[in-house]
Amino acid sequence: MIPLEHWLYLSGMLFTLGLCGVMMRRNVILVLMSVEIMLNAANVALVAFNKHLVATSPDGVSPDGQVFVFFTIAVAAAEAAVALVIAMALFRRLDTVNVDDVCNLRW
């Protein structure tokens, strides 16, 4: 049995990875992928915590954390579809996928 801490380290590392990607990558597709990584880092943490609670509490806990993950996946799928469409519209209009070039909404 892998202890909870290890799962959390994994989750934290994935999250940091995604965060760095969001902040440093210029390609809009890669930024979106990084966001997906962050979401999945959270999913890992949720599943791990739920597993831990089920294992430790004497009279059992409902698998809420695992149900959350399904919701996250469903919402992430929808979000990814919308985001990719925006990226495509952006490319068609401005002929670029570089987020630094997309700064029309400034003061």
Add this chain to the structure above:
Amino acid sequence: MSTLGAWLILFLPLLSAVTIAFGLHRSKTLSVGLSIAVVWAGFAIAAFHYLPALVQAGAAAHGAAGEHGAAGGHEGSGSGWVVADSIRWLSAGTTTFHYGILLDGLSTIMLLVVLGVGGLIHIYAVGYMHGDPGTARFFACLSLFMFSMLGIVLADNFFQIFIHWELVGVSSYLLIGYYYKKPSASAASNKAFLTNRVGDFGFMLGILFLYFATGTANFREMAEVVARPGFLEQAAFQVGGAGGWTFTHEHFLWVAGALVLMGIMGKSAQFPLHVWLPDAMEGPTPVSALIHAATMVAAGVFLLARVFFIYLPSETAMSIVAHLGMFTAFFAATIATTQFDIKRILAFSTLSQLGYMVMAIGLGSSDVAMYHLTTHAFFKALLFLGAGSVIHAVHTNDIREMGGLFGKLKITSTLFLIGTLALCGVPPLSGFWSKDGILHLTQDPPPWADNVFIHWLPTITAVLTSYYMFRLFFLTFVGKPRYHGHPHESPPVMWAPMAVLCTAAIVAGPMLFTQEVIEGFRTVTRPAGAPAFHHIHADPHTVVHALLIVGLGAGSALLAFGLGWVNPEVVKKLLGPVYRLFDNRWYVDDLYAWIVEHIQQNFARLCDGFDRIVIIGGLVNGSAWLTRASGAVLSRYQSGSVRTYALLFVAGVAALLALNL
């Protein structure tokens, strides 16, 4: 008895005012007719429905008092006849405001005076305002005034009286400024309104004090609370713990009484808030007669009689009232001796007579004050209407441009002369009975007012009164004609009401107001210990005394202005500074002008500067500047770069986590 009549008396004039304002004003005849009709309808209800019952109750009480003999405590309590009704008007929390009717002896006599004198003046005004384009507006305002005034008379609680107190202020304002195109008239109406505001501020505080102390605003309940044994000694509140200073209800009452007295000073034009009344003569003469001589200015005296129970327990309060009235009476009489505007002389005379009434209350006799109020309403209204008739004939207010009018205006002159004699107190006219009743009080004053001034000043004032009245009479009606044009007698619609008032002024002595009637006209809120009123005995001593007073004043006026044996200019020079003091109205108006100009204006400038620099410059413009400046700085961070936003967002979350929020 049914209160329907009282409600009708109160609300018919309002109906008339509203009807005229919303449409009826197109027809002058209908407006005038309606306005007059409601007043006389009210008078008829009061005189034929309520008065007989009151007189009957009064006679019964008088009979009972007679049986019990002089030792019986029944005397002085009045008939106890009362018709009351009260509807809940609005409530806020535990406080409930009522609007009601309290018809007792006091309000009945006041009703009859207001409606009777008012009705006659309404008729007179038809002649006086003939041909004036604003007649309908004038009568609408008069009706509004009647409603407001009747509300004061019939009010059963302090809040209601305060509302109507303000309403008479408004109608007085509208009527003083009737000739609103004349700058002096609109200035006078503003002055009247503002001066009254000063008094009303104190009045309202006084009402709140009384409400706090007694827990009720209703006059009868308040009188019961005050009369409760031990109430006066009971502590209202304590300052500084157990060993500190205790503020009893007695202290409380006299402070409240002094504050209520401020309202009375404003409305009844007592010193030092008297300054508006002489200027109020800018209004049409019927208004001067009705509002500024016979009824509204008497409202203060009426209120004093109504809430006499507040003042009587405290000698300090009684002493304040007595000396205030005494001083106003003397002060106004001295000014009246030097004026040349016929209406102003009468205005100062009104001030002086109101002073007598207030003083009489301060000396413990609200009965004689109300009696003098009644007789004064008759002869002063008569004098004002006479003055109006003269002004109507010669088109000026200045008595230096009159003279020798006796031959031209025979009816007016005769009626005016009788009014003058009544005001001066020549027996057996009504003024003798009421005014000498007051002078009689001053000869044997209660301990709180037992000083040389109370002994002598009212008598000196009486001499001055007959002096200035006869000076007015001689300058206006006898001597060499100094008028322009061809004056002619007023139409019957004007002199007939004067003749009725004149009759009232003649018979309003013990003939009409017998001892029984006077006792019947007492208020139900009268405190138990108040001294009873008895008509003075017209024995030779009193009559000679009264005639001596009149003779002294009238004689000096005759020497100076009737026969011309003494040159007034020489006397003027001889008196020097005293004359200038009187002529400049004791410099009170100048003092107020100085205060307004130097103190109030500078204070206003200070406030204006504070407003401009601190409020507008600092707070308003400052906050605008702060918003703009912070916007200018913060807008730099809206770079449009998604990565920067992400970085800042992460930094923000990290900071929140680090701060453990």
